[in-house]
Amino acid sequence: MNTWLEILLYIQIALSGLCLYRIIMGPTIPDRMVAIDIFGILVVGICAIISVQTGKSFILDIGIAWIILSFIGTLTLAKYLSGKKLNQ
Amino acid sequence: MRYLTFFILGLVFWLLLTFRISLPNVIVGSAASLICTLIFARYFFENTGKLINPRRWFWFLVYLAVFIWSCIKANFDVAYRVLHPRMPIKPGIVKVRTTLKSEFARMLLANSITMTPGTLTVDIIGDDFYIHWIFIRSQDPEIYTRMITGVFEKYIKNFVE
Amino acid sequence: MAAIIVISIGVLFNLFGCIGLLRLPDVYNRLQAATKCVTLGCCSILLGVFLHNGISAAxxxxxxxxxxxxxxxxxxxxxxxxxxxxxxxxxxxRSIKDDYKDAVK
Structure with missing residues (x-):
């Protein structure tokens, strides 16, 4: 069971690598922002798998904080894309 | 009334998140949710009596079941389109008119549309939803309005309005 | 055991989402496929964590x-x-219809 969890963890990290490819090679700026958003969600999955593997619950706290921070970051980037000031 | 409801919800959220009932924990949680109440409670629902109506909760559970089923269907739909060698997509943006009035109901409808097979809400202007659709099945506004919003609009109208 | 199966299904959905992010032709389609699949995949992984721990802090x-x-x-x-x-x-x-163009102007 533990070996299988480790394999799943490595698959998830490889998927983040695919997102990194899109961040580096993306033809337009919005492509890169979409990939950054998806990368943030994948990291939450990595945190959840690590917390099952080690049995420590504080790693899930890191995941929850990561959800909220990545949400605020994505909203800011989207506002910048549509050409507005941040307080509009 | 709405300040009190928001305060209690915030305190319950804090206690679930820390999962320990002791006096210092409750005091710190009350302080934190009091600050959040003073800042954010004016954006909460007008009519908090709707929260304790059992008929609305029943329709909410029905809506949740339909919604989870269509989420799973959406995933297999995306998997089919992505793994097919020629990628059978026919994308475009269509306009759909809604009959829901309140802001919260419209937000729920937009989120439901985003998670159902092949559709993604782009913008709301007035009564119109603009929806990016990955495979346009028909060109007739009547038919595609029923295909996109018909299922969820009825349930959301039952438990929100 | 059920927890491991649910977590595996979640990773499989994530895999579909990332393949969509690489293969689809433009940014709207990529966003659509990736958001659906990766969100449901990570929700499924978190559900697996709940099944593994039961009702406890984690x-x-x-x-x-x-x-x-x-x-x-x-x-x-x-x-x-x-x-x-x-x-x-x-x-x-490959797109065949755009109603939003008139509304923006």
Whole structure:
């Protein structure tokens, strides 16, 4: 069971690598922002798998904080894309 | 009334998140949710009596079941389109008119549309939803309005309005 | 055992989402496929964490994280697709209809 969890963890990290490819090679700026958003969600999955593997619950706290921070970051980037000031 | 409801919800959220009932924990949680109440409670629902109506909760559970089923269907739909060698997509943006009035109901409808097979809400202007659709099945506004919003609009109208 | 199966299904959905992110032709389709698949995949992984721990500190945290992840991912997708359209990215040449062009002007 533990070996299988480790394999799943490595698959998830490889998927983040695919997102990194899109961040580096993306033809337009919005492509890169979409990939950054998806990368943030994948990291939450990595945190959840690590917390099952080690049995420590504080790693899930890191995941929850990561959800909220990545949400605020994505909203800011989207506002910048549509050409507005941040307080509009 | 709405300040009190928001305060209690915030305190319950804090206690679930820390999962320990002791006096210092409750005091710190009350302080934190009091600050959040003073800042954010004016954006909460007008009519908090709707929260304790059992008929609305029943329709909410029905809506949740339909919604989870269509989420799973959406995933297999995306998997089919992505793994097919020629990628059978026919994308475009269509306009759909809604009959829901309140802001919260419209937000729920937009989120439901985003998670159902092949559709993604782009913008709301007035009564119109603009929806990016990955495979346009028909060109007739009547038919595609029923295909996109018909299922969820009825349930959301039952438990929100 | 059920927890491991649910976590594996979640990783499989994530895999579909990332393949979509690489293969589809333009940014709107990529956003659509990736948001759907990756959000449901991560919700499924968190559900697996809940099944593994039962009702305890870690399980309740995982249950709380599910609606949080759900709403933040969908709202972020709406904001990104709207910003992308206003930024001026063209839709791919396979698209057949665009009603939003008249509404923006």
């Amino acid at each position: 399980g309740i945290k995982a249950i709380i994280a599910i609606p949080l992840l759900f709403f933040s991912a969908t709202v972020a997708a709406h904001a990104l697709v709207r910003g992308t359209y206003h930024f001026g990215v063209k839709m791919s040449d």
